[in-house]
Amino acid sequence: MAVATLLFVGIPEPLFAKRAHELGYAVLSVPDVNAIGSVDAPYDLMLIHGNLIRDSIDSIIERLYFLNNNVPIAVCIDAHERLDAQLSHAFREGTLDVLYYNELPSDLIFARIDKLFVFGLLDKNLRSLQENIREKETLRRELSIRSQLVDQERELNAHIIDSITSGMVILDMSGAILRINEAARRLLNFALSEYTGITYRSIFSKEMVVLIDRLFRAMQSKDLGEIHKVRLNETYLQVSGFGMLDSQQTSRGMILFIQDITEQENTAVQLYRTEKLATVGTMLSGIAHELRNPLSIISARVQRALGRKEWDREWMSKTLDSVEKQTQRCSSIVNNLLDFTRHSATALGYHKIGEVLDETLTYVEYQNIFDTISIIKEYGEGLEVFGDRSRFVQIFLNIITNAADAMAGRGSLTLSTAPYGQQYVLAQITDTGPGIPPEIQNRIFDPFFTTKDPGKGTGLGLAIVHKIVQESGGEVWLKSKSGSTAFFIKLPSTRERKA
């Protein structure tokens, strides 16, 4: 059995401490109540002289228990002393124990001390047990509150995710579907209610799998900015991916946003067609104008020949040569239009970029806006581009027309071409117009963005330029400042580069 440590507070009997010591108790001793606080070592039982607590016993006891950290307290009194009312009340309540000095000689007092010590230990255990139980109870309650909160939050998240009209799919790094919202289920035709551990690869359509594979690859190179378009049967979806990062900035998965853009897409397709028609219209009008020149010459030559009385051989052959030359000119003008309207697959080939630019000019030069614009050509020698000639014409037609409009018919238009690395040719179209304000430069290729007056432009011209250049495997960009705007069109010069 462990040996108790006793704290003597103001005990006047020196023999008591001595005897306790002899019996193996550890004894600490302080002279009065005020000194209790200075005792550092732990003790198991406090013995206090009765006189010290006589007055206002309740407050003192409270203070004692506070000071001694709930160690049991025994009040030592002489046997002849009567227990006063207060003390006996405390004794009956079990708040205090009472020891009699006269039991000291017989060591009986130590038997009582041992008993108090054991009870104290038991009591202490019990208390810590109770405390433990209380703690656990608090913990349990807290846990249940928290789990309720978590449930609520989870429910809220689910509501939020399901209420988003865009499709949303959350994948972990292995591609397993963590969450798929209502809109995404609808858009992707996803019927499973339980999908834990199922990856997109095993359940999504082929087109989506290819796209998501690409997004995962892009995520590794931190290049997720692009928005992708995918067609599922009759539906066009726009898909964008976002890396899901934890607080350590490690990738934990990917969030996909999916939008149904069928309607916009159908409208855009129609409008692109309209724009192509408009381009054809511009060209047709240019061609009609262009035909008048050779036709009037042919007519004039023939009339002159018919009006002549004698046909000498030399004169006649000069006239017929001219008629032949002008007829060929007519048919090449008509062929240009046919080339343009023919579909792209058949028209792929190598084209001298300077010739394509010159051809484009013939479609617009007759317009009076070009009368006072000086055109400067700086073509690199023998540069060829690979692709669809008519679409290249469409690119240049749009940019040149815009440039002329921007300059309002005053200034100069520079067309230059140069090699761009081994596999590209760069065409640059520079005007001396007012320039494009920086704040709209990045919107200028957006569909329906226009700075022209209502009815003057569809806002599709440059969007179409962008689309065609991309489809041709090239790039288009611009540099603009006050007094000068340059469009750069990078086009592949070899078949291999053409995507």
Add this chain to the structure above:
Amino acid sequence: MNERILLVDDEEDLLEILSDFLGEKRYVVRCAHNGYEALEMLKDAAFHLVLSDINMPGMKGFELINEVARLYPSIKTALITAYDVRDYLQMARTYNIGNIIAKTAPFNFDEVALLIHNILTEEVFGLERYIQGEVISHSIKTSNEIEGVIDRIVEFMPEHRQKRKFRQALGEIIVNAVYYGAKNERGDRKSEWDFDVTLAPDEEVLVTWGKDDEKAGVAVRDQKGRLTKQQVLFWLERNSTKGGDGLSIGLFDEHGKGLYITRETIDRFIVNVKRQASTEVVMLMYREGLYDGFRPLWIHEF
């Protein structure tokens, strides 16, 4: 004759044909292939007329004519183009150009010859210059003669799908000549015009009409010469310029539409003005389909 003409065109064929043709008409013709060459040639030799193509590489026809007018104000000028003359009305007004020849197919040699003759000689008045055959005249003295004259002319004209429009245009021109030309009423107060107008004893509006193998024509002439080339060009431009709504900006103008409609409807719309002396509008209708296409700009003012 023997006036000196400088032809400017980047089409070698056209230079050849026109210099050949005009040479036969006893003009002295020189050719330049572009504006710069033309200006060089003008330094060394005197010319009476510079006839230039509009759309050439480098210097455009309008710039050249502008430069010629600045350096040599006495030289007469005209432009020639295969493109739509309507597209050039604004430039024509800016540069005060009255004559733009249209390269038509079939090529209209007679017209080119006549126009050049008119520019050089300023002998422009009278339908006889424009029609080969006999002509009929009527001198209008009061406004109530107008309807009768129009009826007679329309009956005389050959069948043409544009006949109804022709009548309308004719009405516009004669009414304008009587009220606006002879009486000097203000065009913006048409609603206040007195319907019953009698001209002064020495005043008349002379209407002449006739036809030949190729065409029929009417000339309407007053004795005032109030109309100006700039006015005509202004109205033609206003009515041919489209606003943002796609409609011509002159659509709601009080006047000026008559001239434009006439020019659009009638194959040839010719305005001759001798300032303070006479204004003549000549309208020619070719046999259907003969010279379809673009119409020249044909305004003489001197």
